[in-house]
Amino acid sequence: MxxxxxxxxxxxxxxxxxxxxxxxxxxxxxxxxxxxxxxxxxxxxxxxxxxxxxxxxxxxxxxxxxxxxxxxxxxxxxxxxxxxxxxxxxxxxxxxxxxxxxxxxxxxxxxxxxxxxxxxxxxxxxxxxxxxxxxxxxxxxxxxxAQLAARELNSVIDLTRPFRIGTWRRGNLRKARLHGVAVGCTTADADYAAFWELLATNLHRTHGRQPVHTLAEICRLRDRNPGHLELWVARLAEEVVGGVLVFQDARQGFVHTQYIGGSPRGKQVGAVDAVLAELLRCKVPAFQRLSFGISTVQGVVNQGLLNQKEGFGATAETTDTYTLNF
Structure with missing residues (x-):
């Protein structure tokens, strides 16, 4: 039946x-x-x-x-x-x-x-x-x-397996320790504002543009999505000299570095690398994968950015865009 x-x-x-x-x-x-x-x-x-x-x-x-x-x-x-x-x-x-x-x-x-x-x-x-x-x-x-319209290059670390930090990155970590760089996760609005000013200055100087999100938007998203947005900063004394804003989803198993930035002083003392190393240490074993984000613009590789990510043991994955007419 x-x-x-x-x-x-x-x-x-x-x-x-x-x-x-x-x-x-x-x-x-x-x-x-x-x-x-x-x-x-x-x-x-x-x-x-x-x-x-x-x-x-x-x-x-x-x-x-x-x-x-x-x-x-x-x-x-x-x-x-x-x-x-x-x-x-x-x-x-x-x-x-x-x-x-x-x-x-x-x-x-x-x-x-x-x-x-x-x-x-x-x-x-x-x-x-x-x-x-x-x-x-x-x-x-x-x-x-459908037609493949675009292909960009993302960098990913499998957090369930050992990964090796490269020689250049380890040198920056030693530099950060010698200069007394302190790294931690923060929820303070003042730290978000300091990081956003640093980030906006870098993007304007390098690319002539601003972050996709405004400071007000990112703070609102943090408050509307508790546990999913975290800001990790590096400090020299009380000054924020570098940081990484992450989007994360424990259920899906990923951490994603949405924004990364360092001040001129921060870059001299390896501040961003210190944040990334601490972030990687703290996210194991609660998360299985870390996405560093793309290192390409319309398919053209930013070699310096890619080198930094692969220096932490990341490997390449593609993110694609398709068009379909109907």
């Missing part, structure tokens, strides 16, 4: 009333970092229109798709996953089977087209941020004729 037919798949656009169901799925997922929770996603809704989607099977939420578009976008028919984050896309409840993922994405594509979208720009969640990575969505993209 055959069983009951499975419930039909239903796709709908995200609305604020879905927030509790959305957050519950992300919290149970194998590939949804805390940045996909509404407490993080909604902070920049003044700049980005949320164009996320939910996939239901009967009354059960099976997946969500994290996406949006820039308000007043020049190309409003392009769905971007995600314009305000470094990545986006499909998040599934637990380890979804490949045929299900393909079915859900087929249904989503039909819904996107019906909603007026004609292109998908997708930056899938990198493996380093997933408790249990799956590349079923990449297989679907390939079958649909």
């Amino acid at each position: 055959s069983g009951a037919e499975p419930a039909a798949i239903r796709v709908e656009r995200y609305e604020p009333g879905h927030a509790a169901a959305w957050d519950a799925l992300v919290a149970a997922s194998a590939n949804g970092p805390f940045l996909f929770g509404r407490a993080y996603l909604d902070y920049h809704q003044d700049r980005f229109e949320d164009c996320s989607w939910l996939v239901w099977q009967g009354l059960r939420l099976r997946a969500v798709f994290v996406a949006g578009r820039i308000r007043n976008a020049a190309e409003p028919a392009t769905l971007v996953a995600h314009p305000g984050l470094a990545y986006g896309g499909l998040v599934t409840a637990g380890a979804a089977k490949t045929p299900d993922v393909i079915t859900w994405l087929d249904a989503l594509r039909t819904a996107w087209h019906a909603a007026g979208f004609r292109q998908l720009l997708l930056k899938p969640v990198p493996r380093v941020f997933c408790r249990q990575p799956s590349e079923a969505a990449l297989f679907w993209l390939h079958r649909q004729g």
Whole structure:
């Protein structure tokens, strides 16, 4: 005797009333970092229109798709996953089977087209941020004729295995000890302000730009996402001379260095390397992977930045962007 037919798949656009169901799925997922929770996603809704989607099977939420578009976008028919984050896309409840993922994405594509979208720009969640990575969505993209639009280079350390700090980095650590550099995690608003001034000065001097987040935004995100943002600083006497702001997710198993910076004096005494070494020491064994972030701009490698990361034992992983027309 055959069983009951499975419930039909239903796709709908995200609305604020879905927030509790959305957050519950992300919290149970194998590939949804805390940045996909509404407490993080909604902070920049003044700049980005949320164009996320939910996939239901009967009354059960099976997946969500994290996406949006820039308000007043020049190309409003392009769905971007995600314009305000470094990545986006499909998040599934637990380890979804490949045929299900393909079915859900087929249904989503039909819904996107019906909603007026004609292109998908997708930056899938990198493996380093997933408790249990799956590349079923990449297989679907390939079958649909998607094109690889960009590939950047991320540096990752496996914290579950021994890693070796290189000679140059060890020299900087000795220098930091000799100069009395003190490293610690801080929650003080004054330390955030000091680090942000240092960071903004460096970025403006080197690249002519400012941090993606303002100081007010980063403090608000820290308060809205407790336990997920930490600032580690290096001090000479009472002066903040270097620091690393990390995003972390113990459930997914990663720590990510979102911002790294040192003052001229800090660079002379190895302050940033001292912070990174202490960060690595403290995050084992609670976390399994550390992401140093990308060392490329539009595919061009910043060799000095890459050398610093690989000097701590990091290896290369790619982060990709795909375009799909429909």
